[in-house]
Amino acid sequence: MIDIEKEIQKDRRAFIKNVLSGTIAGSLLMVIPAGAALDGAIPEQIPGVRGDHSPFLKNQFVFIVDVTACIGCGSCCVADKNEYNVPDGNYRTWVERYVIDDHDEVFVDCPNGGLDGYTKPRTDIPYPVRDTFFVPKLCNMCQKPSCVQVCPVGATYRTEDGFILVDKKRCVGCGYCIQACPYSARYLNPVTKTADKCTWCYHRVREGLLPTCVNVCPVHARKFGDLNDKNSEVYKLLREPHVISVLKPGMGNQPALHYLGLRREVV
Amino acid sequence: MEKEYKSKYYSHVVKIVLIFIVVGVLAVVGRNYLLPDTMGQYGHYRGSDLEDQRNVEVRSHTNESCFECHRPIRLIHKAGVHKTVSCEFCHGPYADHVKDGKYVAKLPVKKGMEIKELCLRCHNKIIRARPEESIKVVAMPQHLEEMKVQVDHNCNQCHMVHDPLLWIKAANEMMGMEMKGDKKN
Structure with missing residues (x-):
């Protein structure tokens, strides 16, 4: 009898413990996001980066674009223009439309860089259309960048964590880098009169945020992550069997921008 | 008597050497004066530009930032198939609406x-x-x-x-x- 009494006592204790810890944990869960909301900071999207003030991060960032998922909505282009106030007619990122007819001829267009989306089909194609798809383009962040090599004043450079950036104070706007880039990712900014291009949102990444185009993509066609993190999606995509390719591999630039399901027609 | 043909005057050589030295000193001083301090700190670029690049304003936020205030729409938006669509795609960037935690301007609502x-x-x-x-x-x-x-x-x-x-x-x-x-x- 005494044993049973003891058991009941134990059970009660365990029950009270469980209820108490449950309540505390539950209330904490409700409090923590509310607390984060108060200081107005955006929740961290890349773990362990915010607050790191060393000049270079230890991460090895890669960007993957899934061509098979892209719906050509142009969210990325809109977000990019919003983030940087890119002057009209210049594009840091853009979405190309490829149309292949049944004679295997390829037609590429990109009205306003995909900023207004694709609302009209192409009417100038003589034969029935076999296939169409969208290809988002941005800076390839080459491991051997030709733009850095040609800069006469050291205004464009590759950081140790793999970003190629343009120093706006140093750039003289000669345009060598614009010609050297095999991917046409650069343009001459008409406002600052310096070379400009996609930075993979360096300022956001350093704050632990995803690049803005990755953040807004509704179909998750743009993926950004750290190759050193073995649990990240990009690590799994790049290290496990997938059809992954880069643009113009023959140029030898070794881009860190990879494409998933890229077609041979794409240049 | 070949030795007599050799000039005994070296002033022209001295002049050239002096010119070289002056030009060299001017070049070094000028280079130091013209180059930014942090040039070459990490490589062939201005090291302090890394700091400048980090200080670019974050203008676009995430949907969560919008939902902090717009609570009713949060419940609807997050439950539906449009949960992956960014608020800022249709309504414009966060920075045009809120700056330093204060309301600045109304964002457009499509009609x-x-x-x-x-x-x-x-x-x-x-x-x-x-x-x-x-x-x-x-x-x-x-x-x-x-x-x-x-x-x-x-x-x-x-x-x-x-x-x-x-x-x-x-x-x-x-x-x-x-x-x-x-x-x-």
Whole structure:
């Protein structure tokens, strides 16, 4: 009898413990996001980066674009223009439309860089259309960048964590880098009169945020992550069997921008 | 007597050497004066530019930032199939609305046929490049005819823009009907 009494006592204790810890944990869960909301900071999207003030991060960032998922909505282009106030007619990122007819001829267009989306089909194609798809383009962040090599004043450079950036104070706007880039990712900014291009949102990444185009993509066609993190999606995509390719591999630039399901027609 | 041909005067050599030294000193001093201090700190570039690059303003936030204040729409938006669509895509960047935690200006809310344009930017079947697993597409006048509504109807008359199937699901529930998609599953 005494044993049973003891058991009941134990059970009660365990029950009270469980209820108490449950309540505390539950209330904490409700409090923590509310607390984060108060200081107005955006929740961290890349773990362990915010607050790191060393000049270079230890991460090895890669960007993957899934061509098979892209719906050509142009969210990325809109977000990019919003983030940087890119002057009209210049594009840091853009979405190309490829149309292949049944004679295997390829037609590429990109009205306003995909900023207004694709609302009209192409009417100038003589034969029935076999296939169409969208290809988002941005800076390839080459491991051997030709733009850095040609800069006469050291205004464009590759950081140790793999970003190629343009120093706006140093750039003289000669345009060598614009010609050297095999991917046409650069343009001459008409406002600052310096070379400009996609930075993979360096300022956001350093704050632990995803690049803005990755953040807004509704179909998750743009993926950004750290190759050193073995649990990240990009690590799994790049290290496990997938059809992954880069643009113009023959140029030898070794881009860190990879494409998933890229077609041979794409240049 | 070949030695006599050699000049005993070295002033021209001294002049040239002096000119070289002066030019060299000027070049070194000028270079130091003209180059930024942090040039070459990490490589052949201005090291302090890294700091400048980090200080670029973050203008676009995430949906969560919007939902902090816009609570009612949060419940609707996050429950529907449009949960992956960015608020800022239709309404504009966060920084134009809130600056340093303070309200600055009203962001546009799309009205009338602007909404239809915005919907068809993604859901237009006539652009054939859209993978069906990613998005549901409709051909425009045909969809209205199929659904037996007037052809001048706007999308948001049947579809709640933040959760396109919200009203349709509710209506179907009231009528005791099943969704088209549900049958397949």
